[in-house]
Amino acid sequence: MDSLVERLREKGLKVTPQRVAIYGLLLNTTAHPTAEELWEEVKKDHAAVSFNTVYTTLSTLAQAGLIQRLHMGAAAHYDAKVSPHVHLNCRQCGRVDDYDADFGLNLAAVGSRAKRDRGFVAERLDLTVYGICLPCSKIS
Numbered sequence: 001m002d003s004l005v006e007r008l009r010e011k012g013l014k015v016t017p018q019r020v021a022i023y024g025l026l027l028n029t030t031a032h033p034t035a036e037e038l039w040e041e042v043k044k045d046h047a048a049v050s051f052n053t054v055y056t057t058l059s060t061l062a063q064a065g066l067i068q069r070l071h072m073g074a075a076a077h078y079d080a081k082v083s084p085h086v087h088l089n090c091r092q093c094g095r096v097d098d099y100d101a102d103f104g105l106n107l108a109a110v111g112s113r114a115k116r117d118r119g120f121v122a123e124r125l126d127l128t129v130y131g132i133c134l135p136c137s138k139i140s
Contacts, residue, residue, distance in 0.1 A: 004020060004023055011064040011066060012064075018042070018049055018053055018057055019060075021042050021046055021049075022054060022058065023057075023080065026038070026067055030098050031097060032078060032079045032095075032096035032097070032098075034077055035051070038054055038058070039051045039054040067080050068081075068082050068126075070096060070128075072096055073089075073091075079096075084108050084126065085098055085099070085100060085107065086099040086100075086101075086105075086107070087128045087129070088128075088131070088133070089131075090136055092133070092136040093133065096128075107126075110122070
């Protein structure tokens with residue numbers, strides 16, 4: 001909890017119960033919830049929190065670089081892991097998960113090589129693998 005509060009303060013953000021709750025939820029999940037899913041979860045402990053507050057907080061956290069907004073499918077998903085990594089996106093249920101297996105791909109090097117080779121300054125880097133997750137494959 002203390003490091004979470006410190007991260008918010010380091011970015012110059014006011015520490016509010018809503019920000020702590022939303023950021024804490026994102027830090028403690030490997031799933032990549034939508035704003036609506038986060039709102040449903042936050043309401044369990046903070047009943048008065050509006051959807052607009054959740055959405056605004058997510059935008060603020062993303063602008064501060066504490067989380068990333070992933071545009072996959074109809075709804076944006078949110079991730080507190082901002083370093084380059086691989087996502088698995090189920091095209092049937094829409095679930096997005098991190099895939100942290102070590103398979104020798106250095107995603108961080110892609111940005112630096114793009115700058116060196118082409119003068120391209122990468123602002124964000126992600127790799128998404130699209131397919132069908134295990135639970136959905138069992139239903140099909």
